[in-house]
Amino acid sequence: MFHIVSFWNLRIDRVVGFTSRCLKSKQERFRIMSFFRRNSAMDGGSKKEKMVNLVWRPISTHSSSVVYSEAAEGQCSKPSGVSERAPVVSSAKHSVSLEVGASLMKFIKGKEGTTQMKIEEEMGVKIIFPSSRNEDHIIIEGGSVDCVSKASERIATIVDEVVKSPTLDYSHFVSLPLAIHPELVQKLVNFQNCILGNNSLAGDKQDVQPVDETRLYTLAELGIEKSIFIKPSTFHLTVLMLKLWNKDRINTARDVLKSISPSVMDALDNRPLFIRLKGLDCMRGSLAKARVLYIPVEEIGDEGRLLRACKVITDAFVKAGLVLEKDANQSLKLHATVMNARHRKRKDKRKKMDTFDAREIHKQFGTEDWGEYRIQEVHLSQRFVFDQSGYYRCCASIPFPGGHRD
Template sequence: MLTCRTLFRLDRVLWYTSRCVKSTPESFRIMSFRGKAEKSSKNHKTVNLVWRPMSTQSSSIVAEAGNEVQEAGQCSMSSTQAVVNDTTHKHSVSLEVGASLMKFIRGKEGTTQMKLEEETGVKIILPSSRNEDHIIIEGGSVDCVTKASERISTIVDEVVRSPSLDYSHFISLPLAIHPELVEKLVNFQNSVLGNHSMAVDEQDDKANRPTTTGVAVELKANSETNQVNVDVKSIPVVSYKPKAKGTSSSTLLEMGIEKSIFIKPNTFHLTVLMLKLWNKDRVNAARDVLKESISPCVMDALDNRPIFIRLKGLDCMRGPLAKARVLYVPVEEIGDEGRLLRACQVITDAFVKAGLVLEKDAKQSLKLHATVMNARHRKRKDKRKNKMETFDAREIHKQFGNEDWGEYLIPEAHLSQRFVFDQSGYYRCCASIPFPGEHRA
C-alpha cells in the first residue's frame, strides 16, 4: 500500500511539472526553496527557507519535510507556489530587471518600493550588490505577485523610454587606434587651452638671451671695507622680444571653454548606433547580433575591401558657432562609393530586428561624424549652478576650420560600453567584428 501511495504522489508531481513547463515565460527566473522541518511549541511544522536558483524551464517544486514529501506547482505564469506548513502558502518570483534600473524601483528614499508593497500586498527584495540584475517578489497569493510584477514591468518600460536612463552601450568605429591621430587631437586641445604657451615662452627666452664669452660687469673688491664696487656703466643693456599674448584662462571661461568638454583623445571614434542595454540578457543578445548574425552581411556591404576615411575641417552640429553644443570633424569616405554607410545600415537594421533599439533611435538617419568637443560633458564644480549648455567656438573654427586631420583605415566595429575603459583608454569592448584589410601602424 505504501508503495502505491508513493507512486501516486510521484505521478502527480510529474503531471504538475509537465503542465508548468509549457506555461513558464522565459523572462522570469523562478526561485525555489528546500526546507527542513522542525517541531515548534505549538506542535506544527515550520520550515527554514534557503533560497536557490532553479531552471526557468521547470517551475515544479518538491519540498522535503522530515520523511514526508510535499507537492508544489506553479499556479500562474509569473509565480511559484510552495507549501510552507499546513495552512500557509508562499508565492514568489524572481525578475531580471537590470542593475541600472534598481534605483527607479526603489525610488527616492525607498518611496516607490514602499508604495508598490503597500498597494499590492507583496514584499520586494532588492539585491544587496550593485552588480546583480534580479529582484524577488514574495506574496501570499498568485494574484498579488502577478500584479506587482506587472507594475514593475510598467515602471521599467517608462524609464527605458525616458531620458532618465542614459545609454549604456553603442556601436563604435574606433579611430583612437591611430597614434598619429591621437597626437593631433592632443595638440589641438593644448592649442585651444593655451597649454603650449609656457613652453613657447621658454623657447623664446632662450632664443633671445645674449651670448657672452666673458664677464659683462667688472667687480672691484675693497680690502679695507670688505665691499664690492660695481662699474654700472659697464653693464650691457639687453632687450627681449615681447611674449606672445595668448587667450587667458578667464577669457576661456567666459567663452564656456574648459578641458572637460573636450573628447578624450584615447576614446576618439565614430558612432553608428546608441543602445540601452540595461541587463545582462540584452548585452548578451547584442553580442550575438554583432558577432554571429551580421559579420558576413557587413563584409558584403563593404565589397570585401578595406574602407578608408578622410577627416577634414571642423563644424558645429546644430546652431551658430557662438552657441555651439557639439563641435565635430566631418567624415568623408575615400572613393565616395557609399560602402561605409551601407555597412552601418546593415548593423542598425540587425539590432532593430533583434528588438535592441528604441523606436525613436531607429527612425533617426545616420550622420557619421567625429566629435571633438561636447558641452554635455562639462563638469560642474558647483552643483547649485546650472552648467553652461553651450560654448563659443568662433575663434576655434577660425583656426581649425580647414584643418586636414588625415586619412585613416577603419579596421573594425565595436560593441562599446560607455563610462568603462580598457587599459588603452578606449571604451571597454564587449564584442567586435573585423572589417576587410589590415591595420596600418
C-alpha cells in the same frame, strides 16, 4: 521533497519602448526559468513553498497578454489573462527572482523608498534588493501567484517608463574606433593644447611656457574648458546608441554583433575602407552658441560602402529589439565629435552653461585636414568604462576587411 511542476511563460504587454513597436508592435516575452514546490503531504504537513527564478529574457516577439500555465497542484486568484489547470486550495508562499539590472534598482526603490513601499502595500508583497551593487536580481515574495505577478507587471511598467525617458542614460554604443591611429591622436592633443594655451605640451621637448591668466579668463567667458573636449584616446565614430541595462541584454548584443560579421564584410565588398577627416562643423545651432563641434567624415571613393555596413549593423540590433524606437527612426550622420558642452564639469551645479563660443576655433581649424585613416573594426563599447589604452571597454568586436588602400 521538491518536484519540478512546470514552466511558466510570462508575457509583458508593454515593450520597453524599443524597436519592436516600430516593427508591427512586436512584444517581449519573458520566461520564468524554473518553478519548485514543496508538497505538504510528503513533508508531513510542512508549509508549502514555491520558488520561481525569473529572468527577463526575450524569447518571443508576439504577445499581448500575461499568460501562465500551472500544473494540477496549486491555486491562486485568477488575474486577467491568466489560464490555469485544475486549481486546488493552497496556502503556498510564492517568490520570484527578477533580473532587472543594477542601473534600474534605484527607480524601483523610488525616492526614499517610496515606490517600493507603495508596491509592497498595494500588492501585498515584499521586494528584496541585493546586497551587492553588482547583482542584477531582485526577489518578490507574496502569498499568491496573483499578487506576485501583479507586482512583477508593475515593475515592468516602471522599467518601461524609465528606459524610454532620458532619466536612464545610454550604457553602450556601437563604435568605429579612430583612437587606434597614433598620428590622429597626436593631432587631437595638439588641437586641444593650442586652444587651451598649453602649447608646451605638444610636440617634442618644447620649453614649458607660463599660462597666460588673461587668456584663461577669456576662455572661461567663451564657455571653453578642458572638460568639454573629447579625450583623444576615446576618439571614434558612433553607429548606434544602446540602453543595455542587464547582463542578458548585453549578452544578446554581443551575439548580434558577432552574428553579422559576414554580412558586414559583404556590405563592404570585402575590401578595406578608408575615410577622410577634414574641417570642423557645428551640430545644430550656431558657432556662437555651439553645443557640439565635430569633424565631418568622408568615405574615400564615395561608394557608400560604409553607410551600407552601418545599416546592416543597425538593422540587426533593431530586429533584436535592442534599439529605442526614436533611435531606430533616425538617419545616420557619421561624425567625429571633438567638443561637447554636455561633458562640462561644473563646480556650481546651479550654474548652467550648455553652449560655448566656437567662432574663433572654427576660423583656425575650419579647413583643417586631419588625414586619411582605415576603419579596422567595429566595437560594442561600454560607456564610462575604459581599457588600458584609454578607449571604451570592448564588450565584443568584429573586423573590417584588412589590407592597404588600392
